Amino acid sequence: MRQIFLDTETTGLEANNGDRLVEIGCIEMENRRLTGNTLHLYINPERKGNEEAIRVHGLTDDFLADKPKFGEVAQQVVDFIRGAELIIHNAAFDVGFLDAEFARCKLGKTAQIAGKVTDTLLMAREMYPGKANSLDALCRRLEVDNTHRTFHGALLDAGLLAEVYIRLTRGQDSLVIHDDEGGTGVQATSAAAVDFSQFTLAVLDPTPEELAAHEAQLADLDKASGGKTLWRAVLPKPAEAVAQ
Incomplete structure (x- = not known):
């Protein structure tokens, strides 16, 4: 052009x-x-x-x-x-x-x-x-x-x-950014569809210390809001979660 x-x-x-x-x-x-x-x-x-x-x-x-x-x-x-x-x-x-x-x-x-x-x-x-x-x-x-x-x-x-x-x-018509030498900083590629069902994701449980720290943080938020936090009504307490 x-x-x-x-x-x-x-x-x-x-x-x-x-x-x-x-x-x-x-x-x-x-x-x-x-x-x-x-x-x-x-x-x-x-x-x-x-x-x-x-x-x-x-x-x-x-x-x-x-x-x-x-x-x-x-x-x-x-x-x-x-x-x-x-x-x-x-x-x-x-x-x-x-x-x-x-x-x-x-x-x-x-x-x-x-x-x-x-x-x-x-x-x-x-x-x-x-x-x-x-x-x-x-x-x-x-x-x-x-x-x-x-x-x-x-x-x-x-x-x-x-x-x-x-x-x-710059970049209005393409996601490829041209460098000063006429090449491209990022090559345009077409990504194939990935079947994520083939992957098994690891679930890491919190340690007792991490649970305690998290509960302390929630307690501080609960106190600051005057007891109006909603998660207390819908989430089990850490001890109940561990028992389950």
């Missing part, structure tokens, strides 16, 4: 009101192994950036001025994500911006180009209801090191998302 961890940075929060993409980061994984194939693009948004957005990602208008416009790299993005499962944190946001950019280029919608879109924010909310589930919060909870994240960057965040996703889904 080919999966793409994808993140974007934008000029603002509203694709429907003219905000544009300024960065795309994609990291490829196949069969739960990162392949090393990435796509990282800075994009000239053809408009000024929002100051608050720039404080988040650090991509200034001057920096982006000589970068390619989306139309110049659109086919490159399509070719990289085509047919893959896109894994995105808060997918509605990124897909909304991708859809707007693809529409300008008459390339269809993201869901038509990719094979599937999976939102890790929705996954995390199901797994950790009532808790903070931002990417930073998940990194802390799942012990993914994000101390080098001073600015939001699309490729950096896609890499963090890959680590978070692998930890979120």
Whole structure:
């Protein structure tokens, strides 16, 4: 299975009101192994950036001025994500911006180009209801090191998302845990039905000392409950049990 961890940075929060993409980061994984194939693009948004957005990602208008416009790299993005499962944190946001950019280029919608879109924010909310589930919060909870994240960057965040996703889904589809060398820590085996009637289990009787200690413990419980313990009514006393 080919999966793409994808993140974007934008000029603002509203694709429907003219905000544009300024960065795309994609990291490829196949069969739960990162392949090393990435796509990282800075994009000239053809408009000024929002100051608050720039404080988040650090991509200034001057920096982006000589970068390619989306139309110049659109086919490159399509070719990289085509047919893959896109894994995105808060997918509605990124897909909304991708859809707007693809529409300008008459390339269809993201869901038509990719094979599937999976939102890790929705996954995390199901797994950790009532808790903070931002990417930073998940990194802390799942012990993914994000101390080098001073600015939001699309490729950096896609890499963090890959680590978070692998930890979120480890063991979800199988009881076999993969080691770092591609092997398995536990081999999958099928257990044959066992006829337990063929076994004779030994029964060990308590010693007098063990019976006395047990009775003392029950007496303490009986005293603490004000004589309301129920086992006195249904169980024989140790002396009666021995006599039987």
